Amino acid sequence: MPRSDNRLPLILDAAARLFREKGYAATSMRDIAAAVDMLPGSLYYHFTAKEDLLVAVYEEGVRLITEKVRAAVARHAEPWTRLEAAAVAHLEALLKTGDYALVVIRVLPQDVPKAAARLVKLRDGYDRLFSELVAELPLPPETDRQSLRLLLLGALNWSQHWFRENGRNSPRSIARSFLKLLREAQKP
Amino acid sequence: MPRSDNRLPLILDAAARLFREKGYAATSMRDIAAAVDMLPGSLYYHFTAKEDLLVAVYEEGVRLITEKVRAAVARHAEPWTRLEAAAVAHLEALLKTGDYALVVIRVLPQDVPKAAARLVKLRDGYDRLFSELVAELPLPPETDRQSLRLLLLGALNWSQHWFRENGRNSPRSIARSFLKLLREAQKP
DNA sequence: CTATAAAGCAAACAGTCGTTTGTTCTTCTT
DNA sequence: AAGAAGAACAAACGACTGTTTGCTTTATAG
Numbered sequence: 001m002p003r004s005d006n007r008l009p010l011i012l013d014a015a016a017r018l019f020r021e022k023g024y025a026a027t028s029m030r031d032i033a034a035a036v037d038m039l040p041g042s043l044y045y046h047f048t049a050k051e052d053l054l055v056a057v058y059e060e061g062v063r064l065i066t067e068k069v070r071a072a073v074a075r076h077a078e079p080w081t082r083l084e085a086a087a088v089a090h091l092e093a094l095l096k097t098g099d100y101a102l103v104v105i106r107v108l109p110q111d112v113p114k115a116a117a118r119l120v121k122l123r124d125g126y127d128r129l130f131s132e133l134v135a136e137l138p139l140p141p142e143t144d145r146q147s148l149r150l151l152l153l154g155a156l157n158w159s160q161h162w163f164r165e166n167g168r169n170s171p172r173s174i175a176r177s178f179l180k181l182l183r184e185a186q187k188p
Numbered sequence: 189m190p191r192s193d194n195r196l197p198l199i200l201d202a203a204a205r206l207f208r209e210k211g212y213a214a215t216s217m218r219d220i221a222a223a224v225d226m227l228p229g230s231l232y233y234h235f236t237a238k239e240d241l242l243v244a245v246y247e248e249g250v251r252l253i254t255e256k257v258r259a260a261v262a263r264h265a266e267p268w269t270r271l272e273a274a275a276v277a278h279l280e281a282l283l284k285t286g287d288y289a290l291v292v293i294r295v296l297p298q299d300v301p302k303a304a305a306r307l308v309k310l311r312d313g314y315d316r317l318f319s320e321l322v323a324e325l326p327l328p329p330e331t332d333r334q335s336l337r338l339l340l341l342g343a344l345n346w347s348q349h350w351f352r353e354n355g356r357n358s359p360r361s362i363a364r365s366f367l368k369l370l371r372e373a374q375k376p
Numbered sequence: 377c378t379a380t381a382a383a384g385c386a387a388a389c390a391g392t393c394g395t396t397t398g399t400t401c402t403t404c405t406t
Numbered sequence: 407a408a409g410a411a412g413a414a415c416a417a418a419c420g421a422c423t424g425t426t427t428g429c430t431t432t433a434t435a436g
């Protein structure tokens with residue numbers, strides 16, 4: 001049975017922050033240990049390898065985004081509104097919730113060969129959520145739904161590279177203007 | 189004056205390939221040296237530091253994409269057609285030309301603190317090209333041109349993560365279907 | 377209050393990292 | 407043919423890497 005002073009959550013937080021800031025390879029176990037005021041070797045009481053630490057962060061990241069998006073979608077009924085709610089939630093999870101979610105889209109599975117399969121599986125599970133939302137949309141039969149999904153999700157994920165919070169810009173406003181651009185294409 | 193057996197181009201090729209495959213931090217100078225059958229220290233005759241090697245690859249990558257896109261755009265006059273040509277050229281440069289171009293969008297400036305400023309400058313120069321193309325478009329006055337650019341360019345850049353060449357999919361067909369989705373939104 | 381298991385310390389392991397230095401080979405110029 | 411400069415070798419530097427081992431502290435269950 002775990003103790004109440006268990007610092008595993010702190011380790012995960014620090015790892016998520018550092019993996020997001022510097023990437024997986026450039027973050028050392030000593031960096032993470034120092035961030036939680038521990039000795040490097042002590043981390044191995046909680047994780048048997050650096051990759052497992054990444055997988056743990058990844059799992060939590062996917063869990064957080066999925067949860068937020070599911071909750072947001074559930075509040076609406078109209079297909080386009082549901083997709084917009086999902087886009088907003090996705091972007092807010094990425095740009096506001098912070099470290100865990102960003103690690104998921106910033107650290108590439110191929111950078112961690114031994115854990116790649118597990119990471120891809122986690123990502124794919126999440127992708128299916130958006131596939132379902134796009135499938136609901138009332139679209140002209142010639143519209144390519146897969147392209148629509150990839151266009152939206154790609155643009156949302158890429159926003160990490162240029163987004164800076166300020167008065168005019170917010171994750172919500174960006175997601176909305178993206179959706180507006182896509183939505184009007186499919187009206188009669 | 190350089191000698192005719194100068195192997196600097198080979199070094200750049202190998203570095204580009206490895207940086208693309210494994211990322212900057214996970215690629216060692218020894219990896220690169222081994223790929224061109226050299227000793228690690230010999231690389232320092234051509235580059236004073238690992239970061240400079242990355243910057244050199246980056247410069248070549250930006251040069252290649254810019255060249256391809258400029259040439260493609262110049263072949264057309266109608267604004268939407270010009271943007272489509274740019275999107276196709278951009279995606280082909282990324283997914284077909286290969287290593288150099290992909291390094292530019294795969295290696296983040298923030299992962300190389302000492303060279304970050306130089307890398308960002310190179311990227312921004314390229315971005316302006318797309319800004320100009322979007323500015324040419326005949327759009328309803330309420331359309332957000334910046335969002336349109338970010339939506340398109342983000343989706344194109346993200347495609348590196350899911351694209352696999354096959355009979356039905358090609359860089360050209362993807363760029364075209366993305367543009368079709370955007371274009372129809374802006375028609376009367 | 378004591379036994380038990382959780383959590384972390386302390387110190388080291390073998391290997392890898394980017395880089396430097398002095399020397400040697402090889403192409404090119406004249 | 408001889409000298410100069412280009413290019414790479416050979417070997418090492420100290421710092422840093424992920425990880426292991428044995429021992430100690432500390433909270434909690436009985």
